[in-house]
Structures are given as structure tokens and as C-alpha cells.
Amino acid sequence: MAKLDVLETTIATGYEVCRHVEVVDERLPLLCWQERVLIVHSPTLAKQQFQGLEKRLHNAQQKLMALTPQKGRGKRQINNLQVLFQKATAIVRQYRVEGLLSFDYECQETVEETYIGRGRPTSRPKQITQKIRYQIQTVIRNETAIAQAQKTFGWRAFVSNAPKSHLSVEQAVSS
Secondary structure: OOOOOOOOOOOOEEEEEEEEEEEOOOOOOOEEEEEEEEEEEOHHHHHHHHHHHHHHHHHHHHHHHHHOOOOOOOOOOOOOHHHHHHHHHHHHHHOOOOOOEEEEEEEEEEEEEEEOOOOOOOOOOEEEEEEEEEEEEEEEEOHHHHHHHHHOOOEEEEEEOOOOOOOOHHHHHHO
């Protein structure tokens, strides 16, 4: 006969707060009840949320860097600062990392002098064209804000009006 050892593991920790709730409305009689608020922290959920945040941060960094590719054939350049900020803001919102990432950019300006018209250069007039493009240099992680966000990972609040005799904390969390 084999002996089976069962290990008890803690899946969550938490605490409970009771509060008195009243609804006052002139059209209705006074309604009041006791409410139990269960605050629970799950390390497993915190780990999953951390991994999800890291993945979103990585993907957002990749997208931001790809927003301004190096010059090359078929590579669309951003020549308006407002457009750059709009696109970067859209990426940050898409990956839900507002306040967690920022970026440094550089304005690259080239001045080119060309002859007006076709053919070989002669004493024709010249024109000066100025091209501006913006290039994202680095994407910066706001480690302080990331650490603040991580402090909230794994926490959940459950509310019930069932008394402790009918619903324990363990039953409320597991169901």
C-alpha cells in the first residue's frame, strides 16, 4: 500500500472588513444591510499580471522603435512631430502602458540644393529643398511607475452580504 502525502499550499492571503450600508430615498423605505468586503492577494495572479505587463512593455517598445525606421527604399518616414506623438500615443494606449514608457526622439534635417528643370546643370536657377524627419532614438522604461503598478498586482476585492455562517472567506474566494 502506497502512502500519499498531501501538501498544503497557500493560494491566497487576505482579510475581511464589515461595513454597514444604508440607502436613503424619500420614495422608498430605509434599506440597510451588513456587507462583507473580502480583500484577497493571490501570488499566482500577481505573477501572471507581471508577466503580462512585461510582455506588453516589450511589444510596445518594439512598435515604438519600428515607428521610425532607418532611411531606405520603401520605408515611410515621419516628417511631422504632431503625427509622431499621435502614433506613439496610440501605441502606448493599445498596449495599456500609459505612464510606463516614454521616448527620446531626434529631428534630422537635410538641405539639398538642386537645379530647376531637366537636363545638365548650366546657369539655371537652383532651388533649395529642406527635408525634415523624426527618428525615435530610445524608449525609456519608467521603473518607478512600473514598480508602483506591480504593487497592485494580485489583489482582488469581493463583496457579499452573506453572513460568515453561510459563506466563509475560503468559500467566497474559491467560488
